[in-house]
Structure formats: structure tokens, C-alpha cells
Amino acid sequence: MTDRPTTRSGTAGTGADCRIVGIVQARMGSARLPGKVLRPLAGRSVLGRVVRAARDSGVLADLVVATSTDPVDDAVAAECARLDVACHRGPVDDVLTRFVGALDAHPGDAVMRFTADCPLLDPEIVALVATVYWAVPGLDYASTSIARTLPRGLDVEIVRADALRTLDRLATGHHRVHVTSYAYARPELFRVLGVTLTPDRSDLRLTLDTEQDWALLRAVTDHFGDVSVPLAKLADWLDGQPGLRALNAGVRQKRLEES
Template structure:
């Protein structure tokens, strides 16, 4: 592959989340969670594209993006695979970093290191992620893959779960020629939730941002903070992550 690849971060966002409606438009520290999320991703130096839906419910997300001059793409609500493929085509990406907008404290250095590892491998068939095996806290997840593999998945994937969740066709290696690579984290903290899915998640994130300046902390500092304050980690420790297909 050529070195001058155009790699972009595509983050999915919608207002019709079921467990915590319009969660990315809620605020902490005077800023919407989506703004915290995109701000941190911008520190990677990569372009960031918000992939939302054509539903009127998501007009406020589009308005926020337009106000903050964040590139946006609108596509299907349920066929998120086609939405990502559409975003990649529209913005002429050669490779995609997939993240989700319910990660307002995602660490840009963690993402950037993953992208550099993917580049160094120089393999169009490589799917690289830090969550094939859980070693990071939830809320730090990313996936990197070529546009070619994304477009192939969009053309061939037929299972509902593959289309709703974008990447199972790749990380389950349904084509048979995808190379999988997991980036692990030696520091620990995989038991922690720094993701926004429920009201208790929101309570924790709001406290971390407003009382501990968490929006300025990296992943290791966030883990150290939760290690030092088990009462904070307990706020959402009981939450079970939704399973694939739920």
C-alpha cells in the first residue's frame, strides 16, 4: 500500500439510543458529550467524520456538527455498515478508524498508536483493534481497517448483526482472508466503564469531567483515578454491556 493513505476517523452517533435517549447531546462541564468526544479525537491529527442517520431526530446532531465545522454524513439508522461505507466514499477515505460517539473520554494517543501500528503492518487485509480481547476500559475502543475491506463487507454481508454493528463481518473473518490483530494494554482497568450508555454511566462521566477534569486526562491517568476512588468506579460497575444483536 502507498504511504500517503487518507485515514479518517468515522464515529457513529444518533439521538434515538434506547437506554439513554439523545445521550451524546447531554452535557457535562458545559459541553455536550459529542463535543468532548470529537475534541479528543481531533488531537490525533486525523479528520473526524460523524456518521449519523437521515432521521429528523438526528437533525440536532447535524446542526451541532455544522456549527462546529465537523464533517457529517447521513445514512441508514439500522444498516450502519452501509452508513460507514457511504461516509468512507463521500470523504474518499483509504482506511477507516471506527469509533462510537458514546466514548467521550477516548484517549487520542491510544487511537493514534493503533493507527500507526496498522500503517506499519502495510496490509490491506488487516483488521486491527484494541477490543478483540478486552484489556482497556470500555470507552477506549477503536477498530482500524481498509476502505477496500469495508466496501467488500458492505457488498457481501447479509446477516442483520453484520449490518447493524458494522464490523462483525470483518472481525469474525467471514471472508476467510482477514488478518486479525489485537492491541493490548498492560496497565489494566478493563473492568471500568468510561462509556455513555445508561444514566449511571452519565453520573460517573459527569462527576469525572466536572470534579476531576477527566476531559484533560489520558487513559492511564483515568485508570489511576478510578483505582484511587473505588467509590466512583462503583457508580456504574453493575451495568452489563449490551450483547451483539441486542
């Protein structure tokens, strides 16, 4: 049997005493939709909506946006200053190094990872995942995407800080782009928990990666305005909008190996 890597530091930072740092990865250089994180939705940038939802969850001790050192991402840093949220800059493609750098600058017991292309993030789901993590001692990683029942774009994941540093030592290739993927790819090494919510709404696509996604998100925010919409309310509304749901139903999600 393979030995587990050492990822724990006694009983410090357990339960509700655990200090969770939210890290939002954001950059301008998307292959399919460049500049998507700063597009405006109902008067607020996509990044701004993610930052607001993370803050509104009420479970984060700190929040930082992790962007790259590429000059094109000066615009992301400027938006962070406007939003009054901390910004850490690191490598363009080695996102895991970027996260560890952000954690070094903003220490915590665990990291909640967000991506800046999820403007419909639900603060209630963020809070729920934090509560589950606090309630289960000894977890290295918890995520809603292991057995997906949520729409793509509303997933939440949390990783123990020491486990993130272990990932930094072990992960190579595409695992350094996807930050936490090595943890759930190697469950024999890490204590991993999947969080599922019912009913299953995994058929909905509410992330932003293509123009088709943009059309759907624009329609949602045109209807609801500049507010965070609970998933149940949003899904009920979309149930009556088959034309909108069809807008991006055919979009293929890139595989992990495709950066």
C-alpha cells in the same frame, strides 16, 4: 480452505502515506439513554468531546460524523455544524451503509471508527492504534477490543477502506449495525490484528449507555474539567474512588446481537 475476499489495492496508501478518515457514528435514538450524544459534560457535548479527541490524535486526514436521516437527528447535524465537523446522513439501522456513504463522500485508504458515546476517548490511544496499523503491512482490520485490556469506552478500531466495502457486500443482520463485527467474526477471511495495552484495565466501564454510566462520567468531568484525560492518569485517580467505580459496575453490556 476458504478464499479470502479481495480487499487490497496494490501498495497505494500504505504505511504513513495511508490516508485515515475518522468516522463517528452518532444518533439521538439510543434505546437505553435517548439523546445521550448531545448531553453536556463540563460545558461540551458528549459528541463534541469525541470529535475533539479524534482531532487531537493528529493521525486523521479527515473526520466526519455519520448520523441518520431520521428527523430526530437533525439535532446531531446542527451540533456538527456548530463543531465545524462534516456530517453524513444515512439509514437509521444499517450503520454499515452509513459508513460506506461517509467514506464515499470523504475518501481515504482506511477508516477509523468511533462511537459518539465514548466521551473519555484518549487521543494518545487513537494515535497508537494508527501507528500500529501503519507499521503492519496488509492488515484489513486492527482493534483494541479483540483481546480487551482497555476500559469499555476507550477502544479504537481501524479498517482498510477496501475491506470495509467488502464487509458491505458480505455482512447481514446485526453485522450491519456493528459495522466491523463481520471482520473479526471471520478471521479466516480478513487479516485481523488485536492491539493490547498493559496493565489490564478492562474492569473499568467508561462508556455512556445508562444513567449509571452518566453518573460516573459526570463525576470524572466535574473533577478534571473540559480536557481529554490520558488513561493512565484517569485510571490512577479512579483507583482511589471505589464508590465511583461501583456506580456502573453492574451494568450489563448488550451482546452484538442486541441492536
